[in-house]
Amino acid sequence: MKNNNAYWRANIRLMVKLLIVWFLVSFGCGILLVDLLNHVQIGGYKLGFWFAQQGSIYVFVVLIFVYAKKMARLDRDFGVEE
């Protein structure tokens, strides 16, 4: 039981970290800071516009796979895998 609580806390910590990134790339770079980032240009893309229409989506994909990978390790470390 104690073991399970520690597992759950580790899961929440990981989740919160990833959700901060999730928020930063979409709501942060794509919406709130868009005008600021638009001063930077990569190729033909204004950076803020790129985050809103391309970058945030790529980061979302990476976030899910990072979560899946790290959770698989947590499952093993805590001996709770299926």
Place this chain on the structure above:
Amino acid sequence: MELQTLTYIVVGLTFALYIGIAIWARAGSTKEFYVAGGGVHPVANGMATAADWMSAASFISMAGLIAFYGYGGSVFLMGWTGGFVLLALLLAPYLRKFGKFTVPEFIGDRYYSRTARIVAVICLIVASVTYVIGQMKGIGVAFSRFLEVSYDLGLLIGMVIVFFYAVLGGMKGITYTQIAQYCVLILAYTIPAIFISLNLTGNPVPQLGLGSTLAGSDTYLLDRLDQVVTELGWHEYSTQARLSLTNMFAYTMSLMIGTAGLPHVIIRFFTVPKVADARTSAGWALVFIAILYTTAPAVAGMARLNLIDTIYPESGGNLAYEERPSWFRNWEKTGLLQFDDKNGDGLIQYTANAETNEMVKVDNDIMVLANPEIARLPNWVIALVAAGGLAAALSTAAGLLLAISSAISHDLLKGVFMPSISEKQELLASRLAMALAVIAAGYLGFNPPDFAAGTVALAFGLAASSIFPALMMGIFSTRVTREGAIAGMMAGLSVTLLYVFQHKGVMFVASTAFLGDLQPNWFLGIEPNAFGVVGAVLNFAVALTVSRFTAMPPADVREMVESIRVPARTI
């Protein structure tokens, strides 16, 4: 070969494939019917989820929305993909561990209440039915435009196909047809995009093409687009926000939590063998979705530029109406393009000014549907786009119909009214429920109610304000009680409905809108479609407050919550 014949052949082949799969993947048990036996490979499930998720709206309408809203269209791109992060981190693995068949079943068990289960069934049915009407219309429209059969006959053919594989195969049949449908729709979407990107920029990857220079020049495509749209009086493409920052924020958030709360997507994660598979499968789903969603902005920008360049050719001056290209004539017949020679000079004026603009109608959908013709691609590409649009609509319709029919046969019939029926009887009941759902959806497609236009927004609003918070609190809190959850769902649901109805009219009958659909009347300037997030916040607040004043959930429920948090089968 004639375009018409070619389209018949391509669409006919894909339909034959779907029927073949249906016969091969018949369901023999309720477990196969509801969750495809629980043995679907995570990558296969990811692909099926992508087809399940990407509807006629994603395939046909989204690029057009972005083409006209520019940067403001980003709310759809981020909203409809970011939701999968929430789904993967907050819901899918735990609901998979719960290991049963439907979303209302989880809500009923977690909140130890039949009432909560019934409330969840109602939210699910309203959200899914409104969504399915849109797909049925999409099927009818795609048939009538591409195959020149009537809307009604097209809808009927679509219904027969769905009926066949959904009733026979349930989730099992739907899963394998969705995989085939994903392949068809993604080819149909990316092939024209690759050609157009190549034509305009010399770069075959649309995602890179959008950020490249135009072929044979030093000007970036996006800079040129910004320039031509501002010259014609529109706002600059790459910075044009949707109303306000607050509104963009709320809209994106509403779409994200709505996406995570849509039952037909959630149940796809019940079909994988293990909890760890649910996590990776969500990642794969988003990979397959991202292929289309990162291509869409390129299609949008390039199509907008192509359209303007057609009307204002490089040689200078405006296009004469008599010299309009054949795709222009074809789409005028459908009413999606309309020209009105206001100043009588025989030339086309296309501007942001409503007084002088002569392109009185340029439908969003034209951007994807006419794209291959505008870029002068061969006929087989156009035929493929027709098959792709149909695949997108059929796959989403089937997923929604399964969510609806399993809520009826498993949650209402087996769960509430006739708990004593055997598995065999339940399987029969689920087939009957599916058949009825297909017929009901078809009926609504033949007679679209007045409120059909605004309904997809309503589906997201309902999922965001009622289902998502109830599921999330059910997993992350052991303290939220039956009373709290029911009060929260009702509060979220009613405030969202009230807000939508007061601005859009009761059941979307505009004359009954008691507060006009005008920006000054909007709460914090948030448009009705973006209101789900406010409903969700209220749901959380009410549920947590009420739970504080009601008795703790029983010990076995708290134990159940502890057990779904851990992948291992026994604690």
